[in-house]
Amino acid sequence: MKQPLIELEDVSFQYEYQEVLHNISLVVREGDFLALLGPNGSGKSTLLKIILGLLKPTKGSVKLFGEKSTSFKHREWIGYVSQKSNSFNAGFPATVKEVVASGLTKKIGLFKRHLPNKEERVFEALHAVGMEQFANRNIGELSGGQQQRVFIARALIAEPKLLILDEPTVGIDYENVQSFYDMLYHLNEELRITMILVTHDVDTLTDTISHVACLNKTIHFHGYKDNYDSISADQRNEWYGHSVRQLPHMKKENK
Amino acid sequence: MISSILHYDFLQNAFLSGMIIGVIAPLLGVFIVVRRLSVIADALSHVTLAGIAGSLYLSQTFSALALLNPIYLGILSAVGGSMVIERLRRLYKHFEELAIPIIMSAGLGVSAIFISLAQGFSTDLFSYLFGSVSAVSRQDLWVVLSIAILVVVFVYFFYKELFVLSFDEEYAKASGLPAKWIHFLFMIVTALVIAASMRIVGILLVSSLITLPVAASLRIAKGFKQTIFFAILFGELAVMIGLISAFYLNLAPGGTIVVTSIFILLFVIVGKKAAIAIRAKKS
Ligand SMILES: Nc1ncnc2c1ncn2[C@@H]1O[C@H](COP(=O)(O)OP(=O)(O)O)[C@@H](O)[C@H]1O
Numbered sequence: 001m002k003q004p005l006i007e008l009e010d011v012s013f014q015y016e017y018q019e020v021l022h023n024i025s026l027v028v029r030e031g032d033f034l035a036l037l038g039p040n041g042s043g044k045s046t047l048l049k050i051i052l053g054l055l056k057p058t059k060g061s062v063k064l065f066g067e068k069s070t071s072f073k074h075r076e077w078i079g080y081v082s083q084k085s086n087s088f089n090a091g092f093p094a095t096v097k098e099v100v101a102s103g104l105t106k107k108i109g110l111f112k113r114h115l116p117n118k119e120e121r122v123f124e125a126l127h128a129v130g131m132e133q134f135a136n137r138n139i140g141e142l143s144g145g146q147q148q149r150v151f152i153a154r155a156l157i158a159e160p161k162l163l164i165l166d167e168p169t170v171g172i173d174y175e176n177v178q179s180f181y182d183m184l185y186h187l188n189e190e191l192r193i194t195m196i197l198v199t200h201d202v203d204t205l206t207d208t209i210s211h212v213a214c215l216n217k218t219i220h221f222h223g224y225k226d227n228y229d230s231i232s233a234d235q236r237n238e239w240y241g242h243s244v245r246q247l248p249h250m251k252k253e254n255k
Numbered sequence: 256m257i258s259s260i261l262h263y264d265f266l267q268n269a270f271l272s273g274m275i276i277g278v279i280a281p282l283l284g285v286f287i288v289v290r291r292l293s294v295i296a297d298a299l300s301h302v303t304l305a306g307i308a309g310s311l312y313l314s315q316t317f318s319a320l321a322l323l324n325p326i327y328l329g330i331l332s333a334v335g336g337s338m339v340i341e342r343l344r345r346l347y348k349h350f351e352e353l354a355i356p357i358i359m360s361a362g363l364g365v366s367a368i369f370i371s372l373a374q375g376f377s378t379d380l381f382s383y384l385f386g387s388v389s390a391v392s393r394q395d396l397w398v399v400l401s402i403a404i405l406v407v408v409f410v411y412f413f414y415k416e417l418f419v420l421s422f423d424e425e426y427a428k429a430s431g432l433p434a435k436w437i438h439f440l441f442m443i444v445t446a447l448v449i450a451a452s453m454r455i456v457g458i459l460l461v462s463s464l465i466t467l468p469v470a471a472s473l474r475i476a477k478g479f480k481q482t483i484f485f486a487i488l489f490g491e492l493a494v495m496i497g498l499i500s501a502f503y504l505n506l507a508p509g510g511t512i513v514v515t516s517i518f519i520l521l522f523v524i525v526g527k528k529a530a531i532a533i534r535a536k537k538s
């Protein structure tokens with residue numbers, strides 16, 4: 001069996017008053033391409049933040065790469081593109097190159113300034129997302145989808161073993177979504193990067209994802225994509241209140 | 256003109272301090288502005304005033320403290336104020352900006368009490384409020400220089416962390432950077448820069464030297480490093496022109512420096528508009 005990169009055991013989480021996640025157990029293994037599904041407010045972003053150590057679970061344990069999350073030192077192995085990335089300060093005076101290079105910060109380490117061939121790495125990462133011709137543009141001058149690609153490049157430049165993407169296609173126009181997923185497929189297939197993707201596009205992703213997890217406060221299903229396909233629509237409706245497939249593509253941001 | 260200025264010791268102090276501040280205030284200012292913390296700089300300057308007024312009062316009341324340079328208590332209260340702001344910001348998570356009026360009024364209130372307790376330091380006080388060409392001592396210059404070295408070393412070694420923190424705080428935390436610590440150091444360094452700048456531009460106008468050159472730079476710079484470069488260039492220009500005119504026209508340098516910065520800002524805004532219009536016409 002492949003190495004587990006993420007192991008959640010009985011994880012619950014509560015914001016000030018409201019329990020958002022209840023007894024979540026989930027294992028993600030090396031090479032998996034996991035689609036995390038669930039309606040708005042079902043706790044997907046919260047779950048990712050727990051994995052990333054941005055939030056502490058009120059109960060349960062989180063292991064990353066076999067180590068307890070609290071003592072895990074190699075955060076640079078995990079790339080993250082947050083749901084909010086497309087609502088960052090658009091006036092920020094940084095070029096695409098500078099933003100992508102900032103993905104190396106943890107890897108370079110405190111008190112050090114440079115890494116050999118930093119420039120090449122920046123272009124490699126930009127090339128991987130097809131954005132090298134925008135290297136010298138200011139980040140605020142790009143479209144939402146282009147910015148999203150830049151943020152993925154920022155995650156890729158540190159050569160992560162695991163990439164976590166929270167609704168990355170929001171803000172990308174419909175025609176470009178397919179090529180975006182092709183890129184993710186390539187990263188997973190050829191660079192062997194394990195993926196966790198929060199999305200509503202299960203249908204578009206047919207050939208790309210290997211696993212599906214359905215979340216609505218608890219995990220209702222976690223398993224191979226094929227097994228997910230054979231679940232009846234009635235069953236899914238029971239989990240979500242309405243069908244995942246019919247969820248609108250554009251989701252409003254929840255703060 | 257410059258040579259006659261450098262003839263006097265006190266002018267040397269003012270000009271050297273000014274040149275140094277012209278670099279460090281906009282340098283840190285870029286990070287302050289992009290992190291949307293400009294108002295915090297303003298609040299901190301009012302806390303610094305409390306320290307200055309307190310020190311002036313103490314040295315007037317206790318003869319043993321007569322020679323105490325007010326800059327030290329000013330620095331202390333600025334650093335203390337920055338920590339209190341952080342505490343308050345965490346306490347009022349959803350009203351972070353509430354910390355600012357609290358600190359600002361506390362600073363001004365305490366200053367008002369010290370100022371009214373003591374009588375007769377109005378000239379001194381005036382120079383701290385609006386800056387001074389003649390009141391900068393050699394000791395002040397050394398303090399400014401030491402703070403500048405600290406600031407430059409800090410930005411040099413933490414440049415990439417500061418960049419990430421400014422651009423995307425959540426990402427900084429997710430990638431395991433010690434965001435809390437770096438932010439803490441950043442607040443202290445900000446307090447130091449404010450305390451250092453007040454001798455030249457005055458407490459009430461410190462935040463303008465931190466923000467105006469950056470505002471101008473943001474209009475024309477491409478990328479972050481260029482933003483820093485132009486901000487320092489504009490800051491330095493404003494301080495030099497401001498100090499020289501303050502000296503010859505016998506005005507408070509805080510006023511002349513800020514007015515120069517505003518002219519630079521207007522020039523950049525209008526210049527850019529004109530450049531765009533010309534380019535549009537050609538094509
Ligand atoms: N910072 C917060 N404080 C309080 N409640 C929150 C916070 N963030 C999210 N929530 C609540 O937690 C629930 C799950 O949110 P989230 O994880 O963002 O869901 P999803 O990403 O699946 O849309 C929602 O009901 C939301 O209102």
Ligand SMILES: [Mg+2]
Pocket residue numbers: 044045046083166
């Ligand atoms: Mg979400």
